[in-house]
Amino acid sequence: MPSTTWQNLRRGFAAYLGYSELVGKDGSAWTTTTNIGSGTAVISTELRDYGMDDYMGAGSGDDSIQNYWVQILGSNNANVVRRVRLYDASTGQITVTGTDLSAESGSMDFEVHRHSPSLINNLINEARLMARDVLYAPIQRTVPTSQGITRYEIPSNIFEKPTAIYLDNGLQSDYANNILTDGAFETWTNSTTLTNWSGTNLDVTQEQETTTPKNYAVFRDTYSARCTSQGSSTGTLLQTISSPSTYSGQRIGISIWVYSLTASIISTQITINGTINLGAATEGGLHRGTGWERLTHYEDATVTLSSLTLGLSVVSSATDNTEFYVDEAIVTVGPIQEAEIGGQVLRNWTYVPLFEDTSRRSYIDFPYLLPDNHVLRISGKAELSSVSAETDTMEITSPQTQLLYSFAAVELYERMLQSSPDMDEQYMRRRLTQLRNQKAELIESHGTPVSPRALKIPDGGL
Numbered sequence: 039m040p041s042t043t044w045q046n047l048r049r050g051f052a053a054y055l056g057y058s059e060l061v062g063k064d065g066s067a068w069t070t071t072t073n074i075g076s077g078t079a080v081i082s083t084e085l086r087d088y089g090m091d092d093y094m095g096a097g098s099g100d101d102s103i104q105n106y107w108v109q110i111l112g113s114n115n116a117n118v119v120r121r122v123r124l125y126d127a128s129t130g131q132i133t134v135t136g137t138d139l140s141a142e143s144g145s146m147d148f149e150v151h152r153h154s155p156s157l158i159n160n161l162i163n164e165a166r167l168m169a170r171d172v173l174y175a176p177i178q179r180t181v182p183t184s185q186g187i188t189r190y191e192i193p194s195n196i197f198e199k200p201t202a203i204y205l206d207n208g209l210q211s212d213y214a215n216n217i218l219t220d221g222a223f224e225t226w227t228n229s230t231t232l233t234n235w236s237g238t239n240l241d242v243t244q245e246q247e248t249t250t251p252k253n254y255a256v257f258r259d260t261y262s263a264r265c266t267s268q269g270s271s272t273g274t275l276l277q278t279i280s281s282p283s284t285y286s287g288q289r290i291g292i293s294i295w296v297y298s299l300t301a302s303i304i305s306t307q308i309t310i311n312g313t314i315n316l317g318a319a320t321e322g323g324l325h326r327g328t329g330w331e332r333l334t335h336y337e338d339a340t341v342t343l344s345s346l347t348l349g350l351s352v353v354s355s356a357t358d359n360t361e362f363y364v365d366e367a368i369v370t371v372g373p374i375q376e377a378e379i380g381g382q383v384l385r386n387w388t389y390v391p392l393f394e395d396t397s398r399r400s401y402i403d404f405p406y407l408l409p410d411n412h413v414l415r416i417s418g419k420a421e422l423s424s425v426s427a428e429t430d431t432m433e434i435t436s437p438q439t440q441l442l443y444s445f446a447a448v449e450l451y452e453r454m455l456q457s458s459p460d461m462d463e464q465y466m467r468r469r470l471t472q473l474r475n476q477k478a479e480l481i482e483s484h485g486t487p488v489s490p491r492a493l494k495i496p497d498g499g500l
Contacts, residue, residue, distance in 0.1 A: 044425035054443035099127030114140035165445035172485030196418035204381030240273035257365035269358030276349035291336035291376035298362035301327030306335035444477035
């Protein structure tokens with residue numbers, strides 16, 4: 039997934055506003071040439087070398103950055119924001135307002151901004167919401183179906199009406215190209231021992247299908263594997279493939295159904311020649327804790343295979359006795375994507391947006407019963423993530439970042455116009471008009487394409 043860190047968004051926004059040469063050396067950051075002490079001085083001769091000097095006589099450059107803002111990217115002054123009180127261009131010394139800074143033991147980076155970095159952060163986070171109809175993350179989430187239920191809650195990170203809904207029951211594990219033995223978890227030596235799978239630091243027992251009432255912990259057929267984590271240990275449920283050299287130089291893809299109500303602890307695992315590769319959220323290989331989910335993950339085995347092991351991994355930080363269920367595993371070798379059959383498009387449903395207390399809890403109403411223990415795959419739009427720490431990321435990159443900046447810039451100048459003196463009002467209005475026109479052009483050229491919603495057919499849904 040494309041992404042941009044908050045640090046790069048901040049610097050990019052400064053470039054959009056036209057002052058990247060001020061922010062830092064070559065648009066990145068300045069570096070102190072004298073260590074910051076327990077005072078209010080920030081010194082870098084880089085400022086002089088890049089033109090912020092007394093180039094027209096003594097003191098001529100001292101006002102060039104006065105009243106601007108400094109953000110220190112230090113160790114003891116991590117992301118400290120201060121206003122520039124004085125600048126001595128002859129020495130490259132900035133004197134900041136406020137209390138004394140903490141002393142640093144080495145050179146530190148810092149940025150100079152025309153606007154407060156805290157304000158810029160607020161503007162960028164506000165802009166992602168104002169622009170969410172044209173800047174969003176297309177996502178797909180799953181919701182298990184149950185007998186007798188016709189109303190299903192939409193996952194909260196889908197912020198408006200879904201673009202499409204599919205009914206999915208997955209490809210069966212007896213699929214001809216599945217290289218696993220007993221991908222259905224049906225073969226047990228006894229109720230606590232899987233014949234073809236090995237659990238390490240994980241308690242594994244047999245879970246059996248029932249009908250009255252329905253046992254939803256079995257996805258398909260008679261059994262699933264009930265797994266219980268052991269605290270402080272990385273747990274695994276794996277199968278070792280015999281004669282792995284047969285699969286050398288090919289793509290290996292795994293698809294496995296897992297039921298869990300705990301997020302971010304269970305992932306797929308593909309171990310190639312002893313090297314462990316874990317599935318990540320970006321590729322569908324990390325469980326989100328929403329019931330039955332199909333985890334997917336692939337790795338390219340570009341070298342000769344001497345060993346190949348596949349299955350699931352549970353993080354060592356998982357709470358002791360965390361339980362989950364596993365069923366229907368498929369591993370293919372050669373195809374570029376994991377084995378999957380397309381779900382059935384559902385067309386007859388009603389979107390019901392609701393708020394309960396302060397939480398958004400929207401629903402889908404179906405005027406018919408859905409098959410039991412299937413999965414609804416709901417496609418929709420998610421808001422871009424907010425950012426605050428330097429390494430926080432937002433799910434866009436250039437050129438979509440330019441559209442984000444245009445929303446933030448319009449908001450900035452609208453705020454500035456409210457408090458600008460009369461002598462600046464004409465410039466502010468002219469600049470605001472330019473920014474609004476640019477925003478309209480960027481929406482047209484770089485807005486995220488909206489997937490067309492499936493037509494609603496009143497007389498049927500399946």
